[in-house]
Amino acid sequence: MSEMRKDCYVQDKFVLIPNHVNKDEDLLKIIQQKNKPESLPDNNNCPYCPGNKQISDQLILSFVFKDGMLQRLYDSQDTVNENWTIRVFECKNPIVSTTPTHEYSDKPYYREPAYGYDFIIIPTPEHDVSLTDLSIEQWTNLLLVLQDRVRWLYSQRGVTYVAIYAGRGSNGGNIITHPHFHITTFSSIPPVIEKEAKTFHQLMNETGSCPSCNMIESEINGPRQLFSTAHFIAMVPWAPTYNCEFWICPRKHSTFFSKINQKEISDLSLVICSSMRGMDNVLGKTDFSMAFHISPEKKNSRQIHWHIEIYPLISSWSGLERGFGIFVNVPNPEYSAELLGAASRKELARLMGII
Numbered sequence: 185m186s187e188m189r190k191d192c193y194v195q196d197k198f199v200l201i202p203n204h205v206n207k208d209e210d211l212l213k214i215i216q217q218k219n220k221p222e223s224l225p226d227n228n229n230c231p232y233c234p235g236n237k238q239i240s241d242q243l244i245l246s247f248v249f250k251d252g253m254l255q256r257l258y259d260s261q262d263t264v265n266e267n268w269t270i271r272v273f274e275c276k277n278p279i280v281s282t283t284p285t286h287e288y289s290d291k292p293y294y295r296e297p298a299y300g301y302d303f304i305i306i307p308t309p310e311h312d313v314s315l316t317d318l319s320i321e322q323w324t325n326l327l328l329v330l331q332d333r334v335r336w337l338y339s340q341r342g343v344t345y346v347a348i349y350a351g352r353g354s355n356g357g358n359i360i361t362h363p364h365f366h367i368t369t370f371s372s373i374p375p376v377i378e379k380e381a382k383t384f385h386q387l388m389n390e391t392g393s394c395p396s397c398n399m400i401e402s403e404i405n406g407p408r409q410l411f412s413t414a415h416f417i418a419m420v421p422w423a424p425t426y427n428c429e430f431w432i433c434p435r436k437h438s439t440f441f442s443k444i445n446q447k448e449i450s451d452l453s454l455v456i457c458s459s460m461r462g463m464d465n466v467l468g469k470t471d472f473s474m475a476f477h478i479s480p481e482k483k484n485s486r487q488i489h490w491h492i493e494i495y496p497l498i499s500s501w502s503g504l505e506r507g508f509g510i511f512v513n514v515p516n517p518e519y520s521a522e523l524l525g526a527a528s529r530k531e532l533a534r535l536m537g538i539i
C-alpha cells in the first residue's frame with residue numbers, strides 16, 4: 185500500500201509516498217542531473233567576479249575579513265577595492281522597486297506597485313565554486329551579512345517581509361553561475377509564510393505550545409533526523425514537497441533569525457556546510473533551491489519559528505503536483521534521511537577534524 189501523508193505541523197499539505205522498494209538504484213534512476221552545473225563560457229562576462237568593471241548592478245556594500253573580523257569597506261564604483269570577502273549589490277533590473285509607479289487598479293483586475301528592495305549577495309570572489317563548496321568561515325561571513333541586511337531592511341518603510349533565497353543551476357532559477365544569494369522584500373507577507381504563520385498561531389492558541397518546537401522535539405534522534413548539534417537540527421520533514429528535501433531548524437524556540445548570536449551563527453555555518461556537502465555526496469551536484477523562512481519582524485501576529493528549507497531538484501513534477509498540489513515522494517522521507525544523514529555526519533566529522 186502506498187501512503188498519503190499530511191503535514192499537520194506547519195504546512196497542511198498532502199504528500200503521496202508510493203510503496204516502492206527504496207534501493208540505491210531507484211534513487212539514482214530519479215536523479216536526472218548528476219552533472220556539475222554548466223558555467224558561463226567566459227568568466228570575463230561575469231558581473232560579480234573581481235576586476236570586472238562592467239558591473240550592471242549597483243555595488244552598495246563590500247566587506248573584507250581582516251584581523252579576525254568582518255570589516256566594511258567603503259569603495260565606490262570608480263575606486264573598486266578588489267580585496268573583498270563579500271559584496272552586496274542592488275539589482276539594476278529588479279523584480280521589485282522602491283521607485284513607485286502608481287499602478288493601482290481595483291478588482292477583478294487588481295494591481296498595485298511591486299514595492300521593495302532587491303539585493304544580490306556575493307559570498308566569494310571565486311567564480312567556479314558552488315554554494316556547497318563554501319567554507320564554514322565563508323558561511324559565517326555570509327550569515328552575518330544576511331543578518332545585517334535583514335535588520336536594516338526591516339527598519340525601512342514599506343518592508344513587511346524579507347525573503348532570503350539561493351539556488352544552483354538553471355532549475356534552481358540561476359542565470360549566473362557565480363555563487364550568490366538573493367534578498368527581495370515585499371510590502372505584504374508571501375503566501376507560504378502567511379500559511380505557516382496562520383497554522384502556527386492556530387495551533388499555538390489550541391495547545392499553548394509552538395508546533396515547530398513540538399515537531400523538533402519528536403524528530404530529535406528519530407528516523408528523519410540527519411544530525412543535530414548544540415543549537416540546530418537538520419532533518420527531512422514528515423511530508424516533504426520535494427524528493428530529499430531537508431530543513432535546518434533552531435532547536436530552541438527562535439523567531440528572529442536576525443537576532444541569533446555569534447555562537448549560533450558558527451554552529452549554523454557548520455550545519456549548513458555539512459548537510460549541503462552531504463547532499464552533494466549523495467545526489468551529485470544537482471540543481472537545488474533554498475529558502476530562509478524567517479519571521480515578518482514587524483507583525484507580531486505572524487511570527488514563526490524560523491528555519492531554512494532546502495529543495496534538491498532531482499526530479500521534475502507531473503500534472504499531479506502542478507495541477508492538484510499532491511506531491512509524490514520517491515524515495516520515502518525516512519530512506520532519504522538515512523542516505524543524507526550518513527553522508528552529512530561524515531562531512532560534519534571531517535569539518536570538525538574528527539576524521
Ligand SMILES: [Zn+2]
Nearest residue numbers: 230233311362
Ligand atoms: Zn564570477
Ligand SMILES: [Zn+2]
Nearest residue numbers: 394397437489
Ligand atoms: Zn518553536
Ligand SMILES: [Zn+2]
Nearest residue numbers: 380477491493
Ligand atoms: Zn517553512
